[in-house]
Amino acid sequence: MFAVYAAEPNPESPLDALRVGERPDPETPDGWVAVSVRAASLNMHDLWTLRGVGIKAEQFPMILGCDGAGVLPDGAEVVVHGVIGDTSFGDETFDPKRNLLTEKHQGSFADTVIVPARNVLPKPASLSFAEAACMGTAWLTAYRMLFSRSGLRPGQTMLVQGASGGVSTALIALGKAAGMRVWVTGRSEEKRAIASSLGADETFPSGARLPERVDAVFETVGKATWGHSMRSVRPGGTIVVSGSTSGPDANADLQRLFFMQIRVVGSMMGNRDELADLLAFCSLQGIRPTIGAELPMTDAKDGFEQMLAGETAGKIVFTR
Numbered sequence: 001m002f003a004v005y006a007a008e009p010n011p012e013s014p015l016d017a018l019r020v021g022e023r024p025d026p027e028t029p030d031g032w033v034a035v036s037v038r039a040a041s042l043n044m045h046d047l048w049t050l051r052g053v054g055i056k057a058e059q060f061p062m063i064l065g066c067d068g069a070g071v072l073p074d075g076a077e078v079v080v081h082g083v084i085g086d087t088s089f090g091d092e093t094f095d096p097k098r099n100l101l102t103e104k105h106q107g108s109f110a111d112t113v114i115v116p117a118r119n120v121l122p123k124p125a126s127l128s129f130a131e132a133a134c135m136g137t138a139w140l141t142a143y144r145m146l147f148s149r150s151g152l153r154p155g156q157t158m159l160v161q162g163a164s165g166g167v168s169t170a171l172i173a174l175g176k177a178a179g180m181r182v183w184v185t186g187r188s189e190e191k192r193a194i195a196s197s198l199g200a201d202e203t204f205p206s207g208a209r210l211p212e213r214v215d216a217v218f219e220t221v222g223k224a225t226w227g228h229s230m231r232s233v234r235p236g237g238t239i240v241v242s243g244s245t246s247g248p249d250a251n252a253d254l255q256r257l258f259f260m261q262i263r264v265v266g267s268m269m270g271n272r273d274e275l276a277d278l279l280a281f282c283s284l285q286g287i288r289p290t291i292g293a294e295l296p297m298t299d300a301k302d303g304f305e306q307m308l309a310g311e312t313a314g315k316i317v318f319t320r
């Protein structure tokens with residue numbers, strides 16, 4: 001079948017490991033389903049996979065794509081949940097052996113992706129396949145950060161580090177719909193304008209001093225923004241972290257952490273129930289993800305180049 005895959009790990013030049021070509025047709029084990037993929041979205045995770053981060057060398061070649069939307073053999077239209085884990089931990093994201101599509105099992109940038117039967121949910125009629133494809137990774141991550149991990153209440157102030165990315169645009173749209181005061185940093189005027197168009201109450205250049213400290217900061221950038229996040233949160237406030245695109249910051253500023261009683265909370269994707277609730281929330285509120293680029297899967301390399309260059313304007317989606 002057609003597939004977009006990583007041939008081998010390449011930490012220095014990840015796009016050199018990217019292949020657009022053919023991979024063997026998958027077999028569907030008992031209890032799993034085959035989804036005929038209509039759309040899947042690009043996530044930073046796919047670039048990490050090309051670099052060999054978070055995946056064992058023996059797992060290559062690996063089809064990329066952690067999320068998606070498509071059709072089951074019986075014609076049902078579905079959204080893929082890319083976290084494969086044991087629910088006996090109460091939340092499959094807490095299973096120490098849980099994995100995401102592309103870490104152990106082949107991903108969704110292909111004609112067909114196979115997943116456990118519980119990992120598909122009905123696609124809401126309000127979302128196109130391309131829009132629904134954004135829900136399983138970036139939007140699910142944003143939903144869990146905001147509603148399960150931050151402890152924020154409507155009316156409080158949140159700061160999103162980064163304006164134009166997949167997780168950032170989802171945080172802005174969800175935060176606004178939930179009644180938060182949404183502040184956003186962005187690296188350029190163009191990127192800050194994207195945040196404003198999504199409903200951000202105020203935007204700031206990266207690292208700018210804020211008018212006042214916020215109740216919670218949402219971090220996916222890492223080293224480039226960490227110091228600003230620590231300075232921007234109020235005493236007793238929360239920083240929710242789900243990524244470190246620019247690398248980790250070895251200076252964790254522990255003195256400020258205890259002195260200001262800051263809570264730092266990790267967040268990882270989301271569980272199936274959270275994805276179901278996210279889909280319902282988007283349907284009820286009429287929220288649709290911002291798609292900056294929609295490309296046929298055959299042109300996947302263009303999308304990867306855009307993400308690597310930081311040229312995002314919402315989600316990058318590949319269609320089949």
Ligand SMILES: NC(=O)c1ccc[n+]([C@@H]2O[C@H](COP(=O)([O-])OP(=O)(O)OC[C@H]3O[C@@H](n4cnc5c(N)ncnc54)[C@H](OP(=O)(O)O)[C@@H]3O)[C@@H](O)[C@H]2O)c1
Nearest residue numbers: 044162163164165166167186187220224242243245268269
């Ligand atoms: N833990 C999880 O479950 C999970 C799930 C999804 C993603 N993630 C992680 O979250 C991160 C973002 O993923 P994504 O798919 O949303 O990526 P993306 O679409 O490429 O977005 C990247 C974002 O990072 C910001 N950024 C990048 N470098 C920056 C720098 N040097 N200074 C300031 N801002 C910078 C960009 O801000 P501008 O708009 O200002 O350019 C943009 O908003 C990745 O590290 C990814 O691995 C984690």
